[in-house]
Amino acid sequence: MNRVIKKTVSNLCAHKISRKFFCSEIVKVATSPDLVPPNEHEKKPTISQIIPEYDIAIVGGGMVGMSLACFLASMPLTKQLSVAIIDSNPALGSGLSIKKEDPPDPRVSTVTPASISFLKDAGAWKYVEQNRHAYFKKMQVWDYTGFGYARYDAKDVNKDFLGCVAENKVLHSALLSCVKDSDFKTTFYPSRLTSMTLNTNSISTVEENMPPKEPSSAQGHTSKLQLSDGSSIYAKLVVGADGGKSRVRELAGFKTTGWNYSQNAIICTVEHTSDNHCAWQRFLPNGPIALLPMGDKFSNIVWTMSPTESNDRKSITEEMFLKDVNSALDYGYGPHPTSSSLGTGDMFSWLKMDATLSANEFFEIPPKAIRLASERMVFPLSLRHANSYASKRVVLIGDAAHTIHPLAGQGVNLGFGDAFSLSRVIAEGIALGSDIGEVNLLRKYEAERKPANITMMAILDGFQKAYSIDFGPFNFLRAAAFNGANYISPLKRSIISYASGENKLPIFF
Amino acid sequence: MKLFNHLRNLNSITTHHHRILRNRFHPLFNNIKFFSDSSSLPQQQTTTQAKQQPLHSSLNRNELAKFASIAETWWDSEGPFKPLHVMNPTRLAFIRSALCRHFKKDPYSAKPLEGLKIADVGCGGGILSEPLARMGATVTGIDAVEKNINIARLHAELDPTTSTIEFCCTTAEKLVEEGRQFDAVMALEVIEHVAEPAEFCKSLSALTVPDGATVISTINRSMRAYATAIVAAEYILRWLPMGTHEWSKFLTPEELVLILQRAGINVEEMAGFAYNPVTGRWSLSDDISVNFIAMGTKTNKTE
Helix, strand or coil: CHHHHHHHHHHHHHCCCCHHHHHHHHHHHHCCCCCCCCCCCCCCCCCCCCCCEEEEEEECCCHHHHHHHHHHHCCCCCCCCEEEEECCCCHHHHCCCCCCCCCCCCCEEEECHHHHHHHHHHCCHHHHHCCCEEEECEEEEEECCCCCEEEEEHHHHCCCCCEEEEEHHHHHHHHHHHHHHCCCEEEEECCCEEEEEECCCCHHHCCCCCCCCCHHHHCCCCEEEEECCCCEEEEEEEEECCCCCCHHHHHHCCCEEEEEEEEEEEEEEEECCCCCCEEEEEEECCEEEEEEEEECCEEEEEEEECHHHHHHHHHCCHHHHHHHHHHHHCCCCCCCCCCCHHHHHHHCHHHHHHCCHHHHCCCCCCCCCCEECCCCEEEEEEEEEECCCEECCEEECHHHCEECCHHHCCHHHHHHHHHHHHHHHHHHHHHCCCCCCCHHHHHHHHHHHHHHHHHHHHHHHHHHHHCCCCCHHHHHHHHHHHHHHHHCHHHHHHHHHHHCCCCCCCCCC | CHHHHHHHHHHHCHHHHHHHHHHHCCCCCCCCCCCCHHHHHHHHHHHHHCCCCHHHHHHHHHHHHHHHHHHHHHHCCCCCCHHHHHHHHHHHHHHHHHHHHHCCCCCCCCCCCCCCEEEEECCCCCCCHHHHHHCCCEEEEEECCHHHHHHHHHHHCCCCCCCCCEEEECCHHHHHHHCCCEEEEEEECCHHHCCCHHHHHHHHHHHEEEEEEEEEEEECCCHHHHHHHHHHHHHHCCCCCCCCCCHHHCCCHHHHHHHHHHCCEEEEEEEEEEEECCCCEEEEECCCCCEEEEEEEECCCCC
């Protein structure tokens, strides 16, 4: 009978009716003697409070948390699991609606082809395509010294596109719609996680005179989560998808390594006179500026700079800001690279037999921004990595496990990769009848993702440090690197494959 | 030949060795390691106790006490039973695919063994019984060590899905006497400790319904198995106490097939377990030269 009551409660929660109201109602029903006979051998106590139990509790219903729910919903072995999603955003329960006329949001993400294929398999990508998004086929990277540039084209690796840029809210709502449209059981809890206790059992101390029907031992296979609105839930596995300042990570006691970059990023949306189809990134003395196509003549700017500059640039007028942006992308700080600078084109001509299409392209000036289409937002940048991703009944995915520099647009893609890998590991665990909170199972996920994540972070950190030094010979080395990346075709193909997410580790050649 | 006698003698003086060994363990492990077969050691002892009396009685008490003392660590996946926990998913993978094929169940279902009655002979702490129950089966776990059964019961009660497992402190022979029958009978890492494998197989066969499945896993009696399962596992890596396994009691796959056939079971599938020391993981392979697992079906003919 208790199980029926439990199901009713969770169904009602899904319809966002206040739990406490129903809890007290049901308590009255349950304590009536004919429903709960005192001699019945029941694991759950004759109730003072019914705490619902879920297979998985995803703390954090952002892009990565929802992508995990989506992947679990799409696999036959896992779609019968019951999932609770804990996120203080109340809109999740009702669904996020996006109108076409909405101004472009400055928070965007670049989705790599690998992530796109995960989302396509899960059936979520079609929702993204219904809203504003932009595939891009070309990319140009250069720096302020004017010594070199590199152009990448999707045709170099025989693909249709290098990636797709979409607003975070578009991605988020696509994943939410995908989960809601499937018959996957999810219950949204619009509050915050306050505490988490692992129900451990000490078998050795429990002998023949064990106190009968102790509730904690019945829940020995779960963690108890307490939420800020006073409710509690039990879950066999707690997934921390709650971002860089993860509460789950803090409660579970995972240590992190990392440092703050003394840089902030300004993001905003700008408009052009015509559509932009290429991704542009220019490395300036204080940090790179990136211009990413968003669709509908809009582009997103991610400009990394020192904290003082970022505060300045946030407060100046729109016109002055636009001037700064155009100058940063164009003639400011240094000359344009010429198309065959330093005669390096000839140096690599022996490799031209396998030349990539883009090696022959000339340097292009990025399109001018004519209007600022959104507010300017500033974020501090840091690198942080959790020393381990899994422990008993707890696992971290996405930014909770790792935060990186935005300079290669990889952040959320690592998160999608984590969610995909974890969903596969959970499916394997279910297939073999394991307890999904078992730490050995979760370690398999960690062993798969940690090397890939750490490698990416190390490479990006290297780039970030390499580009923060303005020193003659070093600049020349960087230029040589640019030209190498541009003209040495196998290297270029490796770079594109790695950045597209096709290879997890950049094993060149 | 000398080595075999040496090993046999070791069995009787194992207790002394354990005290010496305690200081010389492999740095990675800090306690005695046991495979699941160790729990079956006393089972063999108790079944033979009726035949061989006082010679083994002191050993039995010591062995049982040893297992009883570490029984709490059954479910500590970092503890002495760690190698077994690591090997478990691989055994389950074989069992799942073999049983799904035999009973024509949907391999993509989350509970493919629903509706099947399974017996786990020599279940120890229930490491195999619990996943089988989660896969939907109705499981009965039996073991001769009372403490193991207690631990198994307590641990299984923590999860509603596994709390339905029936654990009994008994032997296969006694179950046969009670007339119990099961759709599938598992005896993993047991037969190498039994005094009379042929009789044991007859008991397993009697417990299986006609056209049911019997799954047995053990170690091959090959030179390679001697080198890895005894020399490496017992003497060098110290995964098992010395004398846990007697090489002469291992069965080759051909012998196992033969005694199963005589017991009325036709072996249909067989696989080996390979250990990769670099990744520390086991995987299913065609290599049956060390650990192997076999699934057979009971023929319909009556005894």
